[in-house]
Amino acid sequence: MNIIDRRLNPKGKSLANRQRFLRRARQQILKAVREASGERSVTDIANGERISIPMDGLREPTFRRSPQGGVRNHVVPGNKEYVEGDLIPRPSSGQGEGGSQGSPSGEGEDDFRFLLSKDEFLDIFLDDLELPDLIKKKIRQSDSYTLTRAGFSVTGSPANLNLVRTMRNSLTRRIALNRPKPHELAQLEEEIARLEESGADPERLSELRVEFERLIARSKRVPYIDPLDVRYNRFEHVPKPVTQAVMFCLMDVSGSMTEHMKDLAKRFFMLLYLFLTRRYQHVDIVFIRHTHEAKEVDEDTFFYSTETGGTVVSTALTEMKKVINERYPPGDWNIYAAQASDGDNTSSDNAHAAALLENTILPACQYFAYIEVGAEYKDWLGRETDLWRTYKSVTKPGGNLAMRKVRVRSQIFSVFRDLFSKERAGATAGTSP
């Protein structure tokens, strides 16, 4: 008999099976996830999701007998009143039917419910999306370096002394040059002392003294540690890849922005945020709202408090520039920006905003997405807004400014996918050298 404690063994033994299952059910899960994401509120979109997928393609068919029809005999327990020959009316819906032989696992499996973890959910949710231009162009000039080990060197500061290497070299050299060992010397010394004391055999004594002198001299010539032995750990400066990102959310909060529009904007911001957190270790988020003046605010204020005033877009861009200069040097940060607006702007500001965007903001950004949100039922597709025209003048093919219009909630995801689909990322990568 043997008792083995397996509790510390890795669990997740069936992880590989789960991956196979998810891959198998991919299409159904994808659909379910997309549907689920439309329904749920923005704040908990990143939580795990209980999803329910149809069973087609996941059935495990076998040859089995149909639960209906035919002649069957059942033996069941608990007879209370029946005698031979009694007739029993057939139960209507199979409920309470004695000894029903229908396999319960075969039926009622039309919908299959299970839990997706947060990571799995996001993986599928954001599947085949790619960030455009993932590599920071400025990385070569970037000042951020990290030290990595790069072998050994013969020079260095004492703090970097590699003791093991040094002692190994020392030992090799001492053996090779035949340095007298301390215990040999001690032995010799002891014997000399004994002979001196007893006074016998003076010839041997003088021989030993000569030998002793010789060994002492030798061990002085062959030092215990020689500068030759010393090795230092060598470090190299390696430029640090920029794995942090900051996301700027800019939104017009003037009176013309309705709750509906804000909700659309919020959804887009959330998607972008989720997406960025999948790609970068660290994502900061900055909310800037503006009317005729702009202010950096926290999330709640950003989405839920209203302001009155005119609309001057350039103030938001100026504010963003200020924040970048203060806290997010473009060399260290991947900067993403998303701006949502209903397209209004004071006409006198258009030129200023365009210039600011083109000369200052866009060069610092990885990507700048402009989302024009509209009222649900208003058809404004025919008319281009002030801001749309202004921004359009700044876009150039292969550039990092993207513009889309969104009117209803269901469009958000498709617009988002449209902006970040892999093909598009490939295309921009292709055009930019």
Next chain:
Amino acid sequence: MTELLFAGADWDFDRLWRTYDAVDLIARKELGLDIYPNQIEVITAEQMLDAYSSIGMPLMYKHWSFGKRFAQDETLYRKGMRGLAYEIVINSSPCISYIMEENSMAMQTLVLAHAAFGHNHFFKNNSLFRQWTDARGILDYLDFAKTYIAQCEERHGHQAVERVLDAAHALMSHGVHRYPRNRGYDLREEQRREKERQAWHEQTYNDLWRTVPKAASTVHGSKELAERKRKLRLPEENILYFLEKNAPKLQPWQREILRIVRNVAQYFYPQKQTKVMNEGCATCVHYHIVNRLHEQGLMNDGALMEILHSHTNVVFQPDFDDPRFGGINPYALGFAMMQDIKRIATEPTEEDRVWFPEIAGNGDPWGTLREAWANYRDESFVLQYLSPALIRKMKLFEVHNDAEAPHMVVTAIHNERGYREVRKMLAKSYDVSQLEPDIQIVDVDLAGDRRLILHHHVANDILLDENDAVLVLRHIANLWGYEVRLIEVDAETDMTLREYEDAVPTVNMG
């Protein structure tokens, strides 16, 4: 006064050892059990879920259906809709029993007696297990299977392997040999025979035979058919076996995968046929052992009560009109029958002496049970040992349900006229060959269009579930590489009841 083995709910390895030794003593001395060496493995609830999803085996190849099962189990478990088993035991040598760390010491005692002795004895001694499974080799074989399939995935891609496994799994219940087979052909023997025939032909050659007119073609055709069937050894009910050996387009690795699935199915085949006996045996053993432990003063009242509480839950049999009723509980029936056999062996009534002259009052209850455990399966066990007393006690009755008739009819109850009928019917309901549709490969024209023809011999007018059947046929077609036709014929009259459209291969496996 003997000292208690344990007190309180906590368990540790020391207590497990001591309890094991005490249980071992009773099992061998009093019950005369003969077991494989035991290996007890303590696992966590999550690991138990893992083990569930790979059909209870410690090693298993990877497949999405196991992941699906895991997702299902996990959802139910997390919702609190389903508890986990206290143990899983594996028919292997050494016999591995998984026990959960969450169990109390009393439960661990129960589990040790139940799994490590009850199931273990049954695995080692039951003739079906002895004949069809190789307890010593199974873990090694599964290790091989797992590695082999992983290698195939690397070499041929996940999807290709998945296709074969999907198809094989669909046919798993039709991938077992139900009867010991004829010895296979020996190549050297065949060649020798062929040479002899050739020599005889040469010796007796006469040119005159050439001039004799040939027999009519119809006769010739049916002869050819018979010869073809003989060569392919048709009809064949082991569909997986047939495909593995004869499918024209499969690659060697695909045949090997079919073989692996077939072997796993074969390994589990005895378990399907001995559910009542296996659980009955284990329950009967644990019931005796824990009671003896208590009598000997090795276990206190609290622990016994806890065990009995769990025991009673397990052997609970709701009546047919109870909303909890879900068929006959194999634990309940097995345990009741075995307790009944003990009673017949020790205190028989006059009725028992008439019904069971061989065992009534033989005074050796455990010897009688050991004999039954070794030589029967569920069907034959019920047929042999279900006593009138138990039929009365459980108030079993038989209902005849003809879908055509407006009512169901009670055909036998627990009375003098009904005993044999009830017993016969109950036994039949455990006959695996009655539960699973009888499907056989009857013909294939290898020289012609290579269409594979299957017959389902329909018993009692119960046809196949059509949706599933079509899907399975597609799997067979994919493995076979050509068209496949399924015909459902009445087993008694040979009348065709339903014919399926020819399934054509949808993917090219090769």
